[in-house]
Amino acid sequence: MENLKYRVIYEYEFHRGTSAAETARRINDVYGDGVAKENTVRFWFQRFRSGNFDLQNKSRGRPETKVDNEELKAIVEADPSQTTSELAAGSGVSDKTILIHLKQIGKVK
Known part of the structure; x- marks a missing residue:
């Protein structure tokens, strides 16, 4: 499953008031061990607490070259x-x- 789909679940569980640890455990119970790491869920919960509910990653591609x-x-x-x-x-x-x-x-x- 794509990361974005898991993030939707993270947001849902965040709004339910579920802890990051419990959210990671539930996802792993359904989709398999290691799919959701607790630290990753904590990161997303922290973003949600700050008011950022954008589920997309910021682009991190290589910067454009300065050499023609x-x-x-x-x-x-x-x-x-x-x-x-x-x-x-x-x-x-x-x-x-x-x-x-x-x-x-x-x-x-």
């Missing part, structure tokens, strides 16, 4: 003697990020 591969390629082709540290400093990113992008544009093996 075409721009990086033009910089490297204009001055191939630059080090990755210099390129990183100029772009405001880490050396590792520059290396990843250099690999994407075929400038390193």
